[in-house]
Amino acid sequence: MTHMSREEVSHIVADLENRLITHDSFLELQHQIDDFLYRRKAHTAAGRVTAQRGIVVIGNAGAGKSFGIEHLLLKHPHLAYGKPYNQALTVRLASEATIKGVGLDTLDAYGYESKGSRTGHSIWRQVMRQARSHKTLFLHFDEAQHILRGKSKSEFDQVMLVWKSCLEYTEWPVSLILSGTCELLELINRDDQLSRRFDVVHFAPMTFASHGHEVTAVLDAYLKAARISRGKTLESSTLVRRLLHAARYEFGTMIGLIIAAIKLALRKGHQNLEQSHFAGAYRRQKRCVDALNPFIVDNYRSIKTGQLLSGVELEASPVTYRGAA
Ligand SMILES: Nc1ncnc2c1ncn2[C@@H]1O[C@H](COP(=O)(O)OP(=O)(O)O)[C@@H](O)[C@H]1O
Ligand SMILES: [Mg+2]
Secondary structure (H helix, E strand, O other): OOOOOHHHHHHHHHHHHOOOOOOHHHHHHHHHHHHHHHHHHHHHHOOOOOOOOEEEEEOOOOOOHHHHHHHHHHOOOOOOEOOOOOOEEEEEOOOOOOHHHHHHHHHHHOOOOOOOOOOHHHHHHHHHHHHHHHOOOEEEEEOHHHHOOOOOHHHHHHHHHHHHHHHHOOOOOOEEEEEEOHHHHHHHOOOHHHHOOEEEEEOOOOOHHHHHHHHHHHHHHHHHHHOOEEOHHHOOHHHHHHHHHHOOOOHHHHHHHHHHHHHHHHHOOOOEEOHHHHHHHHHHHHOOOHHHOOOOOOOHHHOOOOEOOOOOEOOOOOOOOOOOO
């Protein structure tokens, strides 16, 4: 293979980044969204307005929640996502989110300019008016744990009340999609009334036993798309194990590593993808020494890949799966 220019490599990488790979949690979420949507359409066609349910989508960082939800809403054949129709709308919460701030951000996402300082109550009433006029079916709040974490009891209750009102608003109820870390489910489960109105989709970490074959198939799909071959060092099953460990067993992070390794191979003009390209990609992402690189050391399992160099844990501690069904 001749050396590709940076531009040519960037084109191929952009194409790889734009691909969506379906997986079990993604399909479960798709089923849930379709179920809500088509049941609502049937009720509406019969002239009925019914209270809606919500979906809590949980998983660690890099599981693929935001990417999966955005894809499902954006590509849905019966939903107009984002401006100007806003049948489905995403608002991403900042770490210091407050109920009033999220209400204002939602109005902003609708393109509605709020005037003067107003109370949380009046802001959310305005949000619901916007939802009705745009015929919004799904409001998606990403990183939703931020609005509940570390809040006082009264602030927490206020959020619960707002979410219940969205689901039950008599004139135009709206389904909620709340995505975030596993902590989000724990927080929602504190309110029985609200948790009963939500179904849960868990973008759970992978394991080698259940996902080893899937990882191999995903890798092959990306190799084919990039028109590059599988090198000898990728043949052994330890590559898949190393890849899973390096990706913290998270689907999206794994894909990020595959794309980064392919990018490195293309940049170097190599025809085959090898383990050394994964090692190089990991080194660049983590800026780590070889002794901490799971694609280099024998005892890769002992490496704590869930930590950034700053020592901050990327994964939330797992919570017990208390069904919010
Ligand atoms: N189903 C998928 N198919 C292809 N790439 C994916 C998929 N899910 C995630 N990714 C990749 O992984 C990255 C991280 O996923 P993201 O949705 O941001 O994770 P989360 O929101 O759970 O932290 C995305 O930017 C995307 O590049
Ligand atoms: Mg996300």
